[in-house]
Amino acid sequence: MTRARRKLCLIGLDGLRWDVATEPGLAPGLMRLADEGSATPVWMVPPTDSGPGWSSLLTGCSHEQTRVWDNDMINHQLGACPDLLSLVWMRDHHAVTYAAATWRQLLDPHGRGPIVHTRIDQQRNGLHELFWADGELTGCVAADEEVQAAAARVIADRGPDAAFVYFEGVDEAGHRYGSAGAEYRAAITRVDGLLRCLVKAVDERRERHGEDWLIAVVTDHGHKPEGGHGGDEPEVRRSFLVLHCPGATLPALDTLDPTAVTPLLLDLTA
Numbered sequence: 001m002t003r004a005r006r007k008l009c010l011i012g013l014d015g016l017r018w019d020v021a022t023e024p025g026l027a028p029g030l031m032r033l034a035d036e037g038s039a040t041p042v043w044m045v046p047p048t049d050s051g052p053g054w055s056s057l058l059t060g061c062s063h064e065q066t067r068v069w070d071n072d073m074i075n076h077q078l079g080a081c082p083d084l085l086s087l088v089w090m091r092d093h094h095a096v097t098y099a100a101a102t103w104r105q106l107l108d109p110h111g112r113g114p115i116v117h118t119r120i121d122q123q124r125n126g127l128h129e130l131f132w133a134d135g136e137l138t139g140c141v142a143a144d145e146e147v148q149a150a151a152a153r154v155i156a157d158r159g160p161d162a163a164f165v166y167f168e169g170v171d172e173a174g175h176r177y178g179s180a181g182a183e184y185r186a187a188i189t190r191v192d193g194l195l196r197c198l199v200k201a202v203d204e205r206r207e208r209h210g211e212d213w214l215i216a217v218v219t220d221h222g223h224k225p226e227g228g229h230g231g232d233e234p235e236v237r238r239s240f241l242v243l244h245c246p247g248a249t250l251p252a253l254d255t256l257d258p259t260a261v262t263p264l265l266l267d268l269t270a
């Protein structure tokens, strides 16, 4: 009998400043994961935009390798840079993978990416599933809620071997209001509520099915006080990797390069 592998739920929170998230009471769900697990600083490599950021975080490849330098992603080489979910499937052809997001570049095969490969053959065989909610139609808050509901259902019912779930609301608030005020903080608390729903779904899998799960949380960049990102300011480059895995010894790390995140997550679920 082969040993069941540890399952992975990676949650991406776009545009989240760690120094703001750690303000008392703003993000109790995320802070619980960090307190019980670990939180390692990740320093994003400029340009600190979502295209290059998520490409390097989710593939382990540098900007030079993905050739993603902005959100237009023209002439990208993502086809040669398999994403984390693809890598999970490549090492185990029975692995079930899942991604849910609002941002087109992550998932949409007819958009400018996608960063997460479509893998239509595995989709047909029930080994890969993608859910995309269009924030431009419904607004970001509603789209994030759709993503949460869909992802929590799949985690609870199917327990995929690796899932990536992405929320956009914090980044949207940062662009609209800046990161200095109450609106950005309210968005963090709102998205933290969505994160807690996913953590609850994972907790239930652990209890009911005795499964071993690693929860990881990461962001692609922060925001300037007046809003916006792309440059090399510390508040924009500063990301983090939160790891939560009850019963496991997590590696003690000082700091991480964005390209180290995918290999580390593969290692921890090997």
Ligand SMILES: [Zn+2]
Binding pocket: 015, 050, 171, 175, 229
């Ligand atoms: Zn942004």
